[in-house]
Amino acid sequence: MASKHKRLPTNVPGDFFVDSGCIDCGTCRWVALGTFDGKNEQSYVREQPQGEQIAAALRAVVACPTGSIGTLEKHDLQPAIESFPMPIDAREDTGVYHLGFHSRDSFGAASYLIVREGGNVMVDSPRFNKGLVERIQQLGGVTTMFLTHRDDVADHDRYAAALGATRILHKRDLRPHTRSVEQLIEITEPTALDSELLMIPVPGHTQGSMCLLYKGRFLFAGDHLAWDVFRKRLFSFKNACWYDWDQQITSTEALRGHRFEWVLPGHGPRGQASAEAMQQALEGCIAWMRKAA
Ligand code: SF4
Known part of the structure; x- marks a missing residue:
């Protein structure tokens, strides 16, 4: 699970974030195109997802190999898992x-x-x-x-x-x-x-x-x-x-x-x-x- 205490400073403010456990595999950047980007060999949230982008961002949470994507708000991950x-x-x-x-x-x-x-x-x-x-x-x-x-x-x-x-x-x-x-x-x-x-x-x-x-x-x-x-x-x-x-x-x-x-x-x-x-x-x-x- 991602930790808000390890939130990378590169993330824009808001709900979704990437923490320091990111290994820069790039998966989130194409699973949720537009929400994530890469810098200093790690990913970060470049723009907080809105509307339908939120479902894609939650799929990135599930896909992430290191559990490095977190949210401040509570989301139901089941639809993304399924x-x-x-x-x-x-x-x-x-x-x-x-x-x-x-x-x-x-x-x-x-x-x-x-x-x-x-x-x-x-x-x-x-x-x-x-x-x-x-x-x-x-x-x-x-x-x-x-x-x-x-x-x-x-x-x-x-x-x-x-x-x-x-x-x-x-x-x-x-x-x-x-x-x-x-x-x-x-x-x-x-x-x-x-x-x-x-x-x-x-x-x-x-x-x-x-x-x-x-x-x-x-x-x-x-x-x-x-x-x-x-x-x-x-x-x-x-x-x-x-x-x-x-x-x-x-x-x-x-x-x-x-x-x-x-x-x-x-x-x-x-x-x-x-x-x-x-x-x-x-x-x-x-x-x-x-x-x-
Ligand atoms: S999917 Fe996870 S490990 Fe891979 S770049 Fe994104 S945050 Fe980093």
Whole structure:
């Protein structure tokens, strides 16, 4: 729970605040766009939420991996808690959900749920929450947990046990905390998991990083790519490249020709654009990555 005694001085006066426990994962800044911002490697409330923004700010309270967002007034958090899994698009039933409940162990990475007839898929893992397990079960449970890489796995073992799911991870990202994964794969080329799901190896951020492409529309990018919601562009985290930046560039170039309209990254907001605009954004990202090499 956030403490008003640890309230950061950067917060504007008022009800909502961020305290000094913030690890600067950035989640609140895109879950409640406009309410939070970042400064001095921590987030703060830049503008007190009003009207419908309050519900989004309360979702940020629930999503925050460190419990660093607090309020002076009492709010009912239940609707925010029950809003996860949350559809990624309010206008279209995509069957894709943001799971919320970000974990400190994944540095606040986002995880997702794909609901589909061929068996539901969890992409990466949130912080364990019993209520979330129950709501996932109401949506049909999970057959497969696709772990994009070794970092964003959070409470994967508890979710796998609670949901009876089979986890998939690239063998090169096998570490002590991923030892219990059921299915270790070692692919070097895009490989179909089934007719709707394509696993794409993207070594760079880590040796065993993979993206998951669903229905040729939704690219679950792990920490390989991220989306700049203001400039509508794709980018990568050079200062968080743990394996090989040149390899990461090559992996990004290999995404050319893979049609997608959505990018769902581990860190930061998801993005949507036409397939053509996404290809242009990919070219822009590759040019920027080469310059940064
Ligand atoms: S979600 Fe929490 S830890 Fe992450 S930036 Fe916001 S306040 Fe900080």
